[in-house]
Amino acid sequence: MKKLKDILYKVSIDAVRGSTSVEVSDIVFDSRKVSQNCVFIAQKGTLSNGHDYIEKAVENGAIAIIYEDTPATFLDTVTYVKVNDANDALAHIASNFYNNPSEKLALVGITGTNGKTTIATLLHQLFTRAGYKVGLLSTVKILVGEEEYPATHTTPDSITINRYLNQMVQAGCSYCFMEVSSHGIAQKRTAALAFKGGIFTNLSHDHLDYHKTFAEYRNVKKSFFDSLAKTSFAISNADDKNGTYILQNCSAKKIMYSIQNVADVHGKIIESQFNGMLLNINNQEVWVQLIGKFNASNLLAIYTAATELGLGKEEVLLHLSTLKSVSGRFQFIVSKTKITAIVDYAHTPDALENVLKTISEIRTFNEQVFTVVGCGGNRDKEKRPVMGRIATEMSDTVIFTSDNPRNEDPFEILKEIESGVEAQNTNRYITIEDRHQAIKTACKMATQGDIILIAGKGHEDYQEIKGVKHHFNDMEEVIKFLNEFNK
Ligand SMILES: CC(=O)N[C@H]1[C@@H](OP(=O)(O)OP(=O)(O)OC[C@H]2O[C@@H](n3ccc(=O)[nH]c3=O)[C@H](O)[C@@H]2O)O[C@H](CO)[C@@H](O)[C@@H]1O[C@H](C)C(=O)N[C@@H](C)C(=O)N[C@H](CCC(=O)O)C(=O)O
Numbered sequence: 349m350k351k352l353k354d355i356l357y358k359v360s361i362d363a364v365r366g367s368t369s370v371e372v373s374d375i376v377f378d379s380r381k382v383s384q385n386c387v388f389i390a391q392k393g394t395l396s397n398g399h400d401y402i403e404k405a406v407e408n409g410a411i412a413i414i415y416e417d418t419p420a421t422f423l424d425t426v427t428y429v430k431v432n433d434a435n436d437a438l439a440h441i442a443s444n445f446y447n448n449p450s451e452k453l454a455l456v457g458i459t460g461t462n463g464k465t466t467i468a469t470l471l472h473q474l475f476t477r478a479g480y481k482v483g484l485l486s487t488v489k490i491l492v493g494e495e496e497y498p499a500t501h502t503t504p505d506s507i508t509i510n511r512y513l514n515q516m517v518q519a520g521c522s523y524c525f526m527e528v529s530s531h532g533i534a535q536k537r538t539a540a541l542a543f544k545g546g547i548f549t550n551l552s553h554d555h556l557d558y559h560k561t562f563a564e565y566r567n568v569k570k571s572f573f574d575s576l577a578k579t580s581f582a583i584s585n586a587d588d589k590n591g592t593y594i595l596q597n598c599s600a601k602k603i604m605y606s607i608q609n610v611a612d613v614h615g616k617i618i619e620s621q622f623n624g625m626l627l628n629i630n631n632q633e634v635w636v637q638l639i640g641k642f643n644a645s646n647l648l649a650i651y652t653a654a655t656e657l658g659l660g661k662e663e664v665l666l667h668l669s670t671l672k673s674v675s676g677r678f679q680f681i682v683s684k685t686k687i688t689a690i691v692d693y694a695h696t697p698d699a700l701e702n703v704l705k706t707i708s709e710i711r712t713f714n715e716q717v718f719t720v721v722g723c724g725g726n727r728d729k730e731k732r733p734v735m736g737r738i739a740t741e742m743s744d745t746v747i748f749t750s751d752n753p754r755n756e757d758p759f760e761i762l763k764e765i766e767s768g769v770e771a772q773n774t775n776r777y778i779t780i781e782d783r784h785q786a787i788k789t790a791c792k793m794a795t796q797g798d799i800i801l802i803a804g805k806g807h808e809d810y811q812e813i814k815g816v817k818h819h820f821n822d823m824e825e826v827i828k829f830l831n832e833f834n835k
Pocket residue numbers: 377378379380390391392393394395396397398399401500501502503504505529530531532
């Protein structure tokens with residue numbers, strides 16, 4: 349068992365009351381999960397304040413309390429440690445408690461609005477193919493080697509991160525690729541981790557409900573790169589207008605990739621079809637099984653990271669050609685009558701535009717493109733009209749529908765989406781709130797050779813309505829209806 353003082357290493361402490369030599373059984377930030385001899389870390393949240401639960405935590409057996417705001421009463425049987433930032437303290441305590449696992453493997457963090465899951469998952473695939481045991485922390489799932497665990501967040505809390513990293517180290521993983529969300533950075537979930545490298549994809553409109561301004565959102569992402577060690581690497585996208593800014597105060601080795609400009613790693617799409625594209629990366633050609641400019645960009649980031657982590661260029665190119673698309677990311681099926689149905693997680697204006705652009709680059713224009721799309725409830729409202737405009741501008745027919753309305757009125761969300769449709773495109777859409785019916789209608793309307801894009805939910809297997817998650821999967825639905833209509 350560890351002593352309290354052992355896990356306080358690197359924590360910025362203001363005051364201590366009681367003994368730090370007590371032995372601690374576990375660390376928790378939720379009073380409901382406290383067990384005998386636990387350390388309870390009181391965090392200020394968005395809904396409630398952990399400081400209100402200090403007494404409850406002590407009642408449940410906490411032996412030590414880490415806090416920012418001094419509690420009204422102190423007990424002699426409990427050790428109290430005052431810190432100026434409980435989230436930062438939690439990050440260090442979690443790392444110490446699990447023996448600083450991030451220092452024992454090569455940890456790479458991927459951040460940006462879009463592409464994190466794709467890059468992290470494909471890097472996991474690539475290094476596994478290269479013969480290593482690899483960890484993954486992503487929106488879709490957590491992997492310790494090939495062993496799979498469910499993911500609840502894009503970037504989990506510090507305790508969960510370090511618990512899994514420790515498990516990865518124990519299992520013999522040499523690498524871990526993790527998504528680093530802006531919420532994760534802002535809440536210091538990744539603060540005490542030793543990153544071998546960081547990757548920046550792009551920055552566009554999202555989460556302004558949480559970060560308030562774009563500048564704040566951008567600076568949160570930048571702070572991740574500011575904190576990278578000199579001995580690590582920072583890979584950034586020269587095609588994004590914030591790609592250089594994000595590395596301005598970064599002291600790590602900087603490497604830029606681009607499909608538009610001159611850069612350390614330059615790529616070009618030579619040819620593109622539904623089943624893949626031919627890429628030229630730094631003057632070497634490679635056929636890959638993914639499509640779209642955005643995936644070419646993701647593959648450049650992957651190529652750069654893999655070579656930076658020590659794999660040979662030829663070996664990396666060989667593995668790149670075997671990588672398969674990530675679940676719910678431009679995942680497609682072709683039906684009996686050659687209708688192509690694509691399920692994609694595009695839930696931001698930028699991602700929706702990219703997916704529709706990719707489709708227009710490949711389509712023949714002898715067919716129709718149907719788009720089924722909605723916007724999540726209790727999330728950024730500003731993106732709704734923008735997504736409404738983009739969907740109707742770039743598809744022949746759009747069916748607006750619900751995507752996790754959560755606690756909002758789905759019809760109000762739909763009105764906000766519709767408000768963005770430009771006058772000349774109002775005849776291009778219909779609105780069907782029920783997502784089953786919306787997908788069914790698209791399948792009914794589509795004829796031989798048409799394309800149906802179902803955007804926003806990707807891999808998700810639920811529709812969240814008023815706190816209840818009902819089973820729902822876009823791919824299952826579209827396959828079911830295409831079969832039902834014998835298409
Ligand atoms: C807005 C946000 O990020 N919220 C996260 C935050 O919760 P919170 O600040 O609201 O916490 P709270 O419920 O107010 O409670 C405050 C503190 O009191 C404690 N408490 C509370 C009640 C009690 O009885 N006892 C007790 O001790 C809580 O454990 C907590 O420490 O801290 C919690 C613990 O780590 C997270 O689970 C929670 O994520 C919620 C579920 C969430 O939805 N987060 C999303 C927005 C998120 O983080 N998304 C990003 C990326 C999304 C993307 O890029 O698309 C992600 O990384 O997943």
